[in-house]
């Protein structure tokens with residue numbers, strides 16, 4: 707039996723489906739797990755969905771959970787990938803349909819101690835961030851953020867692809883320590899928000915809060931005093947590899963210890 711891992715699989719039933727973007731064909735899907743009273747996971751983890759393709763082969767794909775724990779239910783946010791097997795299966799699923807999955811899996815979770823935090827995402831990389839924010843700020847009068855500041859920097863091309871915008875705007879309006887910063891790489895003329903890639907705005911935040919960086923640049927990051935300053939901030943990055951790498955590189959150049967940079971890559 708060496709090398710084989712027995713995994714408990716569950717059945718997820720699609721309970722609702724919402725089109726988030728017509729242009730990119732991105733869907734918000736809500737599932738329930740009828741055989742469980744509670745599906746336990748930490749915000750930010752993923753499930754592995756399993757299905758059989760047209761050649762009878764089992765296919766497995768990871769999808770970040772786009773919600774905080776809520777009984778036996780969980781949400782995902784999925785983009786249709788041209789020619790892709792699983793994303794198309796999910797996007798074409800109708801409420802009531804079922805799928806096998808195992809999980810939760812993954813270490814992309816909020817690490818203790820909670821610190822001031824920059825959340826950086828593009829595209830469906832917003833999924834685990836929604837889970838984090840739902841966990842930290844469950845409602846207007848509840849708060850698990852321990853007074854720490856959170857910046858969510860979300861990059862996408864067009865305004866129509868700012869997923870979950872109203873939810874994040876409402877949360878930011880209700881919680882002064884949560885800052886929501888969507889940025890567009892292809893904004894229309896009338897767009898008054900941030901422009902360009904997420905990296906440049908991450909840099910601005912760090913410049914506005916210099917106490918979080920080592921005093922004498924990256925080369926001095928080894929000293930205890932400088933490390934203490936550096937470590938007052940964490941970063942969580944999620945999306946496609948190029949974006950994740952660019953942000954990790956920038957943070958490292960700014961003198962961050964990689965222990966405080968957490969990331970999830972989708973490709």
Ligand SMILES: Cc1cc2nc3c(=O)[nH]c(=O)nc-3n(C[C@H](O)[C@H](O)[C@H](O)COP(=O)(O)OP(=O)(O)OC[C@H]3O[C@@H](n4cnc5c(N)ncnc54)[C@H](O)[C@@H]3O)c2cc1C
Pocket residue numbers: 752767768769770771782783784785787788789790791792793794830831833970971972973
């Ligand atoms: C930990 C983790 C979490 C993930 N969470 C999400 C999520 O929340 N939402 C989501 O939509 N996806 C997520 N993904 C990506 C997802 O697992 C699939 O890779 C994606 O849905 C494509 O699968 P497919 O079967 O449709 O494409 P495949 O049949 O596997 O591939 C078809 C083609 O698409 C390319 N491709 C593969 N993945 C992507 C991608 N993500 N974007 C663009 N092109 C791609 C492949 O290189 C290939 O050429 C996650 C991946 C990981 C590792």
